[in-house]
Amino acid sequence: MKSIPLPAIRRYPLYLRRLKAYRMGGTLWVSATMLAEDLGFSSILVRKDLALTGLEGRPKYGFSIDPLIGAIEESLGWNNRTDAILVGAGNLGSALLGYSGFAQYGLEISAVFDSDPAKIGTKVQGVPVFPMEKLTDFIGRTHIPMAVLTVPAESAQRTAEQLEDAGIRGIWNFAPAKLKLSDKVVVQRVDLASSFAELSSRLKKDQT
C-alpha cells in the first residue's frame, strides 16, 4: 500500500462528510474543484489528496462519487469495523460512550473497564463495565486492537503499560498525560485541556 501523508489523512474525514452529503442530494459525479470550493481548500491540494487514494478522475466529469467514497474509506481503514475497548468510565469516558458519532468511523466500543467497584457489572450507554483485573484476559481472548484511554492522568501511564502488555496496538489517549510506550503501540492523543488552554490564551492575548 502506498503511504498517504498524515496531513492528507487528516483532511479525508472532511471530504467524506461532504461527499456523503452530495450523494444524499443525488450527485453522481464530483470534481476536486467543487470539493475544494466547498471546504475552503485550494483545488491543487484536493486534487493531490484524492489522487493519493489511487483513483483517477475522468477529464471533465471528475470522480464518480461512490467509488471515491469507497476509496477514501479504504485509505482510512474505515471500511472495516474497528473494535475497541474504553478504559476509564469517568465523566469523559461516559461522555464519549454517549457520542454516537464514532459509529460513522466504524469504531465500535464493545467493553468498558474501570477500577471502581460500584461501576462493575453496570452498563454505561449500553456497554458493560468490567473490572480492570479482567482487562488482560479480555484483550488476549478477543484480540481487540484498539483502546480508548479515559482514565485520570495519575493512572494513565500504568494503565497504558497494562494495555501494551496485553497486546493492544493502538491507543486513543484522552488522558491528560504523555505516555511512554514501546514503538509497538501507536498512540494518538486528544488533549482537551491543552486545546482549551490555547484558546484561553489566544483570547487573552487578543484582549490586551
Place this chain on the structure above:
Amino acid sequence: MKSIPLPAIRRYPLYLRRLKAYRMGGTLWVSATMLAEDLGFSSILVRKDLALTGLEGRPKYGFSIDPLIGAIEESLGWNNRTDAILVGAGNLGSALLGYSGFAQYGLEISAVFDSDPAKIGTKVQGVPVFPMEKLTDFIGRTHIPMAVLTVPAESAQRTAEQLEDAGIRGIWNFAPAKLKLSDKVVVQRVDLASSFAELSSRLKKDQT
C-alpha cells in the same frame, strides 16, 4: 503581559495537574527537574516554561508550590471563570455538557442553543436549551465571550457567522468543518474525526 509561546501554553495544563497532585500530597516546594522527570520532558524545557510565568525559583529549593500554581493559572486565564454557551445539543454537545472536567479550567456553560423544537425548553445536563432565534439577543445581553460549537458540519459556517455577528470572540469548534471568519474571532478546533483518522491510518501502516 509577556506573550507566552503556544507550545508552552499547551504544556501548562500538564504542569498544573501534576502540581495540584503534589500539593494534595503535602509538597510545599517543587523543582523544574522533578516536574520534568515526572512528565518525561527535559528539565531545560520545563525550566524555560516555568520562567515564562514571571516567577523565579529559589536556588536549591525551586518553586513554592502555591504561587507557582497561581502563576500558571493566571498565564492561562484560568484564575477567572470563563462563561460560554454551547451551540448544538446533539450527541457530541450533550456528551461535552456531561463532562465535568471543564469546570477545572474555569469553563462554565450557562446556556445551550439548538434548532430542534423538541429540545427547546428542556435541560441537557442541567443547562437550559434555547432556540437559535434567541442566540444573538442572549449574547448581546450577557456579553458572553466564548461559544462551544457542536453543530453538524453542514450548519457550522452559518452558525459561526451568526456567533461572530452577535459578538462572540472565541469559538471552540468541535464541528467537523473549517470555519472562515474575520480575525476578530479566535477559533480553536478539536477534530475528533481527523484524530481518529490519523490513528486508524498509523495502525494500518503499522500492520503492513
